[in-house]
Amino acid sequence: AQSVTQLDSQVPVFEEAPVELRCNYSSSVSVYLFWYVQYPNQGLQLLLKYLSGSTLVESINGFEAEFNKSQTSFHLRKPSVHISDTAEYFCAVTGQNFVFGPGTRLSVLP
Amino acid sequence: SQTIHQWPATLVQPVGSPLSLECTVEGTSNPNLYWYRQAAGRGLQLLFYSVGIGQISSEVPQNLSASRPQDRQFILSSKKLLLSDSGFYLCAWSPTGASSGNTIYFGEGSWLTVV
Numbered sequence: 001a002q003s004v005t006q007l008d009s010q011v012p013v014f015e016e017a018p019v020e021l022r023c024n025y026s027s028s029v030s031v032y033l034f035w036y037v038q039y040p041n042q043g044l045q046l047l048l049k050y051l052s053g054s055t056l057v058e059s060i061n062g063f064e065a066e067f068n069k070s071q072t073s074f075h076l077r078k079p080s081v082h083i084s085d086t087a088e089y090f091c092a093v094t095g096q097n098f099v100f101g102p103g104t105r106l107s108v109l110p
Numbered sequence: 111s112q113t114i115h116q117w118p119a120t121l122v123q124p125v126g127s128p129l130s131l132e133c134t135v136e137g138t139s140n141p142n143l144y145w146y147r148q149a150a151g152r153g154l155q156l157l158f159y160s161v162g163i164g165q166i167s168s169e170v171p172q173n174l175s176a177s178r179p180q181d182r183q184f185i186l187s188s189k190k191l192l193l194s195d196s197g198f199y200l201c202a203w204s205p206t207g208a209s210s211g212n213t214i215y216f217g218e219g220s221w222l223t224v225v
Contacts, residue, residue, distance in 0.1 A: 041221070044202075046214075049213060103154075
């Protein structure tokens with residue numbers, strides 16, 4: 001069985017500050033890892049994913065995540081956030097099944 | 111490129127009335143299809159998934175049902191809605207084949223309010 005933990009349900013941060021959204025997983029098989037973003041009243045959009053190769057993956061809007069197998073983590077980071085980054089962020093893993101974390105609400109404050 | 115659409119976007123239905131939410135995927139064949147529900151302020155709950163026409167797996171026993179009459183069409187239904195059925199319903203698809211990592215792509219979502 002697989003599981004995903006997002007320890008922070010809410011993360012408030014000021015504009016232009018750095019942010020890290022934490023994601024840890026457990027699995028008995030090899031996994032693929034994903035981050036999705038959900039803006040208010042919209043569906044989920046794929047932000048970035050790790051399938052293989054370089055453990056550091058980047059999105060087009062400045063987010064990055066690093067796969068750390070020894071720590072079973074896939075934390076999402078951005079060095080400087082914008083108001084428009086305010087959204088819900090979901091970490092997900094797939095191996096045997098596709099499993100989503102509970103989500104982290106990022107609120108960027110002016 | 112592939113696209114996914116679901117409708118209606120918003121729905122207000124009385125308790126005990128039927129429900130039909132539709133979802134179609136374009137630009138791919140034989141996709142895996144999913145229905146998720148997201149209650150207000152909560153995470154995602156997988157309701158149904160399908161690996162082919164007429165093949166439906168239910169993850170949560172409830173008064174909802176799903177059907178896949180065509181390869182790229184997925185329908186969520188109920189004969190009699192309950193208040194607890196209110197929520198945000200998301201259709202999603204993923205390509206078959208291991209190279210994709212089973213990446214899931216979501217539709218725009220449908221808001222259902224049962225009154």
